[in-house]
Amino acid sequence: MTITTTDTAVSPAAADPLKLTRRTMPDWITWALGAAAVGLGVLVKAVQGNWALGAFYAGLFFIATVTAASWRLEDRRRAKDRFATSIVYTAFVLAIVPLVSILGYTIKKGFEELSPYFLSHSMRGVGPRDDTGGIYHAIVGTLEQVGLAALIAVPLGLLTAIYLVEYGRGRLARSITFFVDVMTGIPSIVAGLFVYSFWIMTLGFEASGFAGSLALMILMLPTVVRATEEMLKLVPNELREASLALGIPKWRTILKVVLPTAMGGIITGVMLAVARVIGETAPLLLLVGLTQSINTNPFSGWQSSIPLYVFEQNHAGNQFSGDRAWAGALTLIIIVMVLNLVARLIARWKAPKAGR
Template identity: 55%
Template sequence: MSAVSTVTDTTPQLSHRLTAARLPRWAPAGIAIASIAVGCGIGAAAGLKSHLQWGLISALLFLLVSYTVSAAVEGRRQARDRFATSLIWVSFICAVVPLVALTFYTVQQGIGAISPEFLTHSMKGIAATLSPDGGIYHAIIGTIEQVLLATLIAAPIGLLTAVYLVEYGRGRLARAVTFFVDVMTGIPSVVAGLFVLSLWNIALGFQYSGFSGSLALAILMMPVVVRSTEEMLKLVPNELREASYALGVPRWKTILRIVLPTAVGGITTGVMLAVARITGETAPVMMLVFGADFINSDPFNGPQQSLPLYIWQQYSQINNDYGYQRAWGAALVLIAFVMGLNLIARGIARWRSPKGGH
C-alpha cells in the first residue's frame, strides 16, 4: 500500500511541475504592446525622426523581453522556442509593412487622378506640364497587348520545356537546358532589350513596335514559367502516371489527361507570377516600343505606349505637378492590374483543380 500511495502522491506533483510554469496566452501580445510603447518613447526621447527606427527599436525590445521573461518563468528551453517564434513574427511584419505602406501611399497619392476621363483619354495634344488633362487609355491598351503577346509566346514554350525536363529529359541535353534556364532567370531586363534591339530591329530591320517589346518581355518571362511549371509537375505523384501506364495509356496522353490537369493550379499561378514580373518592366519597352502619346491599337506597327514607360515619362519631367499626379494614378492602375491578374489566376486554379468539386 505504501508503494501505491507513493506513486499516487508523486504523479500529481510531476504533472503540476510540468504545466505550472507557463506564460499566459496574452503575454506575447502584452509584451508586444509594451515594447512598441517603450520603443516609441525611446525614439522620441532620442530625437529620432524616422518611424522606421522606432519600429526597429520596438522589435529588438520585443525579442529581448520575450526571451528574458520566458527564460525566467518557463526555462531556457522554452525561451529559445519562444524567441524563434517571435523572430519569425518580427520577420513577417518587416516583410509585410513595406508592402502595405507602399500600397497605401500609392492609393493616397494616385486616387485623386483616377476619373473616367483619365481612364478613357490619351495624351495626344496635351501639354503635360501645363494642363491637368490627359489620361492613360493609350498606355493601358499598349500594356495589355504587349503582355498578352509575351504570354502567348512564353507560356507555351515554357510549358513544353518544363514537360520535357520532367517527363522526358535525360542526359546532357536536359542538364544543358536546366543550366541555361537558370542563367536566363537572372538576366537583367535591359540585356534582354538590347538583344532584341540588336537582332530584331537592327539586324533584321523591323521597326519599333509593341511586338518588339513583347519579344523582350517573353525572354524575361520564359525561365520563370519553366521553373515554376517544372516544380509543379514534380509534385504530381508518380502513382498517377504508373496507374495510367498500367491501363495502356500512352505517355503523351497521360501527360495531357493526368499530369497537366493535376498540376494546372500551380502552373497557372506560376504563369501569373511571370506575367506580374514583366508587367512593370520599363527598360525593354523604352528601347523597343519607344512610347507614344496617342492611341495605337496595332502592336505590330509603329511606336506604342505602356504603363511603366508612361509613369517614368510623367514623373521624369521637372517641376511638373500635373505629371506627378498622373504618374501616381497610372501606378495605382498598374497595381490594380497586377492584383486583378492574380485574382483571375486563383479563380482559374480553383476551377480547374481536380479537388475543386469535392
C-alpha cells in the first residue's frame, strides 16, 4: 500500500489578497491637476501680464497639489516619489516652453516671406524701398564656411579623441585635456579676434569666408573632441580585447571595431558642434564682411552668411527688412533640422548590424 502525501504551500498574498494591495492614485487626477495648473498660469498672465510669473505659479501649484493628493490617496513613500517626479516634469515643461514659443513665433513671422524666390535670389541691387531680394548668397556662404570648418575640425577632433582614449598617458595627454577644457569656454568673439590678429594682421590675408571658417573651427573643435572621447569610452573593452586576441593590430582594431561601434554618437557630437557654430555672428563680422552679392569662392573676397544676413536686415530699418530677417532666421532653423536629419540617417546606416 502506497501513501502519497501532497504539501501545498500557500503564499501570504493568496491567503489574504487584500494584504499586499496598495491604493494607487488614478492617472486622470494627475492630468486634471496639470490642466488646472495651466489654467492658473494663464489666469495669472491675464491679470499680471507676465508669462514668467504665471509659469512659476503654475509649476508651484502642480507640485503642491500632486504631492498632497498622493499623500491623501496613497502613502508617504509614494507621495515623496510623486513630489520628485512632479518637480522633474515641471522643470522639463518650463525648459521646453520657451523653445517652443520661440520656434512658433519664428515660424509665424518668417513663413510669409519664405518662398522659392527668397531662397534663390540675392540682395544685389535691392533698394531700401524694394520688396524683392532673397537669401541665396547667405545660404551659399553659410554652407561653405561651416563645411570648411567641419572639414578641418572633425578630423582633428577625431584624432585627438582617439589619442586621449586609446594611447594618451602622462603629461602630454593631461596638457591636451586641459587645453580642450579651456577652449570649451572661449567666447566666440575671442576666437574671431585671434584669427583676425594672426591670419589678417600678421600674415596679411584679406577678410574672406575661409577666415571665418578658421574661427568656427576653433569653436567646433572642443565639442567634437569631447563628444568623440565620451563615445569611445562607452565602447566595451571586451570588443577591443577580442580583436587584439585574434592578432589584429591596434590601429586596425580602432578603425574597424571601435569607431564603427561609436559612430552614431560621434556623428551626433559633430552635429552638436555644427549647431553650435552655424548661428555665430560676432567672429564673422570681423573676418567675413558684409556683402549683398553671391560669392562662391570662400578664399577670396567678402562672403555673406545667414547670421550676418539676419543681423544686417534687422538693422536696416526699412519696411521690408524685418520680414527678411525673420525669414532668414527660419531658414537657418530649417538648415539645422535638415542637417540633423541627414546625420541621423547616416548614423543609422553606418551603425553595426547584428550578424555581420
